[in-house]
Amino acid sequence: MDFFLTIVLDGLIQASWLFIVALGLTLVFGVLKILNIAHGSFYALGAYIAATAVTTVAAHGLPPSVGFVAMLVSVAFIASAVGFLLERGLLKMFYGRDEVVLLLVTYAVFLILEDVTKLIWGVNPIYATQPYELFGNLEFAGLYYVGYDLVLIPISVAAGLAVWFGLNRTVTGKIVLAVIHNEEMSASMGVKVKRVYAIAFAFGVLLAAMAGALTAPKISMQPGLSSDVIILSFAIVVIGGLGSVEGAAVGAILVGLARAASVHLMPQAELFMIYLIMAGVLMFRPEGLFQRETARRI
Amino acid sequence: MKRSLHPVIMIMLVVAAALFGRALPTWTLSLATVAASNALIALGIVVLARTGNVSFGQGLFFAAGGYGVALIANAWGMTDAVAQVIIGAICGGLLGLVIGPLIARYTGIFFGMLTLALSMVLYGALVKSTVLGGSDGFNVGRPTLFGMIFVDPREADFMLYAVSVVTTGLAGIAATILFRSELGLVSLAVRENNLRVEYLGTSANRIVTINFIIAAVFAGAGGAFALMAQRHIDPQFAYWTTSGEFVFVAILAGYQSVAAVFVASLALELVRSFSNLYLPNTWQLVLGIFLLGVILFLPRGIGSLWIRDKHKKNDSAAETPVTAEKGAVS
Numbered sequence: 162m163d164f165f166l167t168i169v170l171d172g173l174i175q176a177s178w179l180f181i182v183a184l185g186l187t188l189v190f191g192v193l194k195i196l197n198i199a200h201g202s203f204y205a206l207g208a209y210i211a212a213t214a215v216t217t218v219a220a221h222g223l224p225p226s227v228g229f230v231a232m233l234v235s236v237a238f239i240a241s242a243v244g245f246l247l248e249r250g251l252l253k254m255f256y257g258r259d260e261v262v263l264l265l266v267t268y269a270v271f272l273i274l275e276d277v278t279k280l281i282w283g284v285n286p287i288y289a290t291q292p293y294e295l296f297g298n299l300e301f302a303g304l305y306y307v308g309y310d311l312v313l314i315p316i317s318v319a320a321g322l323a324v325w326f327g328l329n330r331t332v333t334g335k336i337v338l339a340v341i342h343n344e345e346m347s348a349s350m351g352v353k354v355k356r357v358y359a360i361a362f363a364f365g366v367l368l369a370a371m372a373g374a375l376t377a378p379k380i381s382m383q384p385g386l387s388s389d390v391i392i393l394s395f396a397i398v399v400i401g402g403l404g405s406v407e408g409a410a411v412g413a414i415l416v417g418l419a420r421a422a423s424v425h426l427m428p429q430a431e432l433f434m435i436y437l438i439m440a441g442v443l444m445f446r447p448e449g450l451f452q453r454e455t456a457r458r459i
Numbered sequence: 460m461k462r463s464l465h466p467v468i469m470i471m472l473v474v475a476a477a478l479f480g481r482a483l484p485t486w487t488l489s490l491a492t493v494a495a496s497n498a499l500i501a502l503g504i505v506v507l508a509r510t511g512n513v514s515f516g517q518g519l520f521f522a523a524g525g526y527g528v529a530l531i532a533n534a535w536g537m538t539d540a541v542a543q544v545i546i547g548a549i550c551g552g553l554l555g556l557v558i559g560p561l562i563a564r565y566t567g568i569f570f571g572m573l574t575l576a577l578s579m580v581l582y583g584a585l586v587k588s589t590v591l592g593g594s595d596g597f598n599v600g601r602p603t604l605f606g607m608i609f610v611d612p613r614e615a616d617f618m619l620y621a622v623s624v625v626t627t628g629l630a631g632i633a634a635t636i637l638f639r640s641e642l643g644l645v646s647l648a649v650r651e652n653n654l655r656v657e658y659l660g661t662s663a664n665r666i667v668t669i670n671f672i673i674a675a676v677f678a679g680a681g682g683a684f685a686l687m688a689q690r691h692i693d694p695q696f697a698y699w700t701t702s703g704e705f706v707f708v709a710i711l712a713g714y715q716s717v718a719a720v721f722v723a724s725l726a727l728e729l730v731r732s733f734s735n736l737y738l739p740n741t742w743q744l745v746l747g748i749f750l751l752g753v754i755l756f757l758p759r760g761i762g763s764l765w766i767r768d769k770h771k772k773n774d775s776a777a778e779t780p781v782t783a784e785k786g787a788v789s
Contacts, residue, residue, distance in 0.1 A: 196568050254755060260568055261513045265710055266754060268703055272747030279740060388700060392579060399572050432583025436576045443573050444561070 167304060168421045174310045176417025177317035178372045182390060183397040183409040184324060185368030191341050191404035192361035194260060195252070198267040201391025202274035203366045206243070207236045207373025208382050209282050212289035215377070219291050229292040236374040237367060244366030248359045271387065279384055286381040293378035313375060320368070325406050337361060341404070392432075396439040402449025411450060469635070473628030478621075488616045489688060490728050495623040496684035498724035499630055501708035503674030503681075506634055508714055509643065510667045511650030512566060516574030517705045519558075519581050520551035520675040522697035524682030526591065529599045529692045540602040540622045544683045551679015555672040563667040566653070578697050585694035594694055602687045623684050630677055631717045637673070638717075646670055678705075707746070711753050713760015723761050 186200045211232035218228035247270065255266050296308025328334035339347040340357045348354045380386075397416050401408025416435050423434045442450060483491065500517055507514055527550030528543045537543070558577060565573055586594045604618050637643045645666055648656050653663035686692050695701060704727075712723035730749055734742040757763055 196572075251751070258754075258758070261571065262710075262754060262758075264515075264568070264571065265706065266751065268707075269747040269750040269754070272743040272750070276741045276744035276747075280744075284740075392699065395572060396576065399569075399576070403568070428587075432586070433580055434583075436580040436583060439576045440573065440580065443565070443569065443576070448569075 163304065164425070168425050169418070170304070170306065170311075171424070172414070172418035172421035173314055174417070175420050176413040177313040178376045179393060179397060179417055180317045180410055180413035181320050181372035181375070182369050183394045183401070183413050184321065184406065185365035185372075186394050187398045187401070187404055187406065187409045188324070188368070189362055189365035190398065192337060193248075193252070193358055195263045195267060196260070196395075196403070197365070198264060198391060199270035199274060200267075200365070200369050200394060201387035201389070202271050202278070203240065203244070203369035204373040204390045204394075205278055205382070205387035206274065207240055207370025208377040208380070208386065209278055209287065209373075210236050210239055210370070211374035211377035212282075212287045212382050215289035215291055225291040225295050228289075229295055232289070232292070232374050232377065233371070236370050240367045240370030241363045243370075244363035245359055247366070248362040252362065253355070253358070271391070275384070275387060278387075282382070284384055286383040288381055289377045291378070309378060316375065320371075321406065321410055328406070393435065396435050399449055400439050400442045402451040405449065405451040408449055408451030469628075469632045473625060473632070476624050476628065483620075485616060488620045490732055491725070492616070492620045492623045492684065492688050494725040494728040495620075495627040495721070496681045496688070497705065497708055497727070498721045499623075499627045499684070500678045500681035500705045501712060501724055502627070502630055502634055502717065502720045503677030504705055504709040505712060505714055505717075505720055506637065506646075506677070507667075507670045507674040508709060509638070509646040509650060510663075510670050511653075512570040512667060512671075513706060513709075514574040514671070514674060514702070515571040515699065515706060516576070516578035516702050517674065517678045518697045518699065518702035519574070519578035520554055520678035521682040521685070521701065521705075522578070522581055522585065522692075522694070523554045524548065524551040524679030525686040525692045525696050526550075526585070526682075527679070528683045528686050529597065530591075532599045533597070538602050540604045540618065540687060543602060543687060544622065544626055544680050547683025547686075548676045548680040551682065552672060552676040554679070555675025559668040559671040559675070560664070563664040563671065575699050575702065578702055579699060582694050582697040582699075585697060592693070598691050599686060601690060619684075619687055626680060626684075627721070630680075631721070635717050642666065642669065707750060710750070711761055713757070713762035715759065716762035716765075719760055719762030726761070 182200070182204055185203075186197060189195055189197050189200070214232040214235045215225075215228040218231045219225070251270070252263075252266065255263055293307065293309050296312050299306050299308045299311055326334075328338060336347070336352055337357055339350070340352060340354055344354055393416060397412035398404075398409055399412075400415055401410070401412030415438060419434045419438055420431060423431045427434075500521060504514060504517060524547030528547045531537055531546055532543065537546075562570065562573055562577075585591060591597065601615060602619065604622065645656065645661060649663045649666050656663045656666070682696060685696070708720065708724045708727055711727065712719040727746075730745060731742055734745040738745060753760070
């Protein structure tokens with residue numbers, strides 16, 4: 162039973178940060194109809210910026226809690242700026258083109274960011290472990306967990322609820338839903354569609370980078386991080402249905418559990434399992450688990 | 460619409476290109492070999508793209524061909540280059556035969572994602588398989604040709620160059636014939652509107668499947684070439700960025716001309732080797748900017764550089780009826 166519980170908890174911890182990444186991906190797809198390959202790069206960017214922030218704070222002799230706050234704040238600012246500039250400066254030139262072409266544009270951005278991070282942070286692994294000790298160790302049903310890991314779960318639940326609430330219960334959210342539903346109609350009703358695009362993309366980048374920042378203390382940052390993450394988050398949003406918040410949540414939990422289970426039971430099948438689930442879901446529900454016929458997507 | 464070059468002339472061009480390798484310095488030979496082999500795979504993507512579907516997982520067939528050939532070569536000592544290409548093509552084709560009918564129901568992004576997913580399944584399996592060398596892969600011997608063993612590396616390079624250029628050239632000719640054939644034209648109709656094709660009494664799925672299998676065969680043969688050129692194979696063959704590069708070549712080429720695929724593939728290899736030389740560690744950056752530039756300034760690919768001019772001449776000479784779209788442009 163303990164073994165089972167370990168898998169479930171590990172899976173949920175995995176699912177928590179994966180969900181935040183996938184949420185950004187699915188939001189960008191919902192609004193801009195772009196499947197963003199560069200999304201993983203924004204995750205990596207967030208992780209690297211967080212590492213810089215954490216190590217800078219630690220170098221000044223300040224406590225890890227300051228480092229934790231500093232990393233979140235710096236990532237929030239830089240990521241939303243990067244997202245906004247990319248959308249306004251680059252992506253808007255390609256609107257109206259085929260969705261596969263847009264996919265390739267983001268692939269180009271992925272390639273560029275991959276080398277830019279290498280140029281800035283080098284190719285050697287970087288660590289930012291100071292905040293990892295922040296929440297101590299917790300005992301949970303006889304198992305010892307690093308507090309930081311468990312804190313990620315409520316954070317991602319809060320993020321998911323906030324996005325859902327923001328979309329479904331606020332005026333801004335309704336406007337975004339209107340754009341998702343029918344862009345031309347909303348434009349003719351006076352919605353500034355361009356602005357919605359820019360904000361939605363910047364917010365998607367922000368979510369990816371935030372997930373990167375939150376996981377930065379847990380992992381080592383090195384090249385290849387972005388392509389691993391994008392592959393996982395693709396699987397999640399495709400399982401859940403592109404553009405669906407609930408789908409991203411279910412997809413993240415499925416992928417997180419599958420990863421945890423295969424790590425504990427069958428380490429050789431990790432990537433294999435996830436993509437098998439994805440291929441299986443697509444075989445029976447081509448649109449993903451939560452994609453409805455109506456355009457009530459996000 | 461298409462330049463109607465006679466197949467015999469095309470074959471002569473291919474032979475001339477193969478013999479031209481004699482005049483090339485050694486480093487260009489291996490570069491041209493890689494370019495020709497990548498062009499073959501990109502050609503498959505172009506064939507498939509004519510039905511409106513872009514495969515982001517050609518690495519699957521690329522790796523299937525490569526691993527299939529490598530295993531057979533090591534098990535039975537079968538080193539003949541032509542036989543290896545055929546085996547690679549068969550391995551890719553068989554896998555395509557299994558996957559094609561399943562995947563033909565999907566379109567657009569889902570098609571791309573599903574192909575990507577399947578290639579990543581193979582990647583995940585290969586990385587963890589200790590029998591196949593895991594993430595390190597394994598080596599194979601130097602290829603031979605019709606019983607000839609090439610000791611001089613220059614000769615071996617030329618042999619590989621000649622075989623790859625001839626194979627890719629023949630595939631290009633086959634593709635040209637295919638594009639003009641009934642199947643090729645119906646493929647375009649599927650891209651325009653697959654429902655209407657169904658209403659007209661043909662199965663759109665079947666057409667996508669056939670094109671998919673052709674693309675798989677090409678990618679499998681390409682895998683055999685990559686194996687022979689590197690004499691080593693590893694799971695990177697199936698990784699999604701490998702597939703991404705093939706799509707890159709196809710996009711660079713555009714969907715209008717077979718020759719453009721070769722030019723695009725060569726251009727990519729040149730950009731890669733020069734940026735490797737002068738900007739080490741940043742060739743992805745160069746590649747990304749290059750890709751953005753092409754999408755922005757040559758939306759219909761390199762092929763549009765010479766195909767469009769031809770088009771205009773034809774229009775004025777034959778006075779083809781002006782459609783609303785063309786009328787708006789000119």
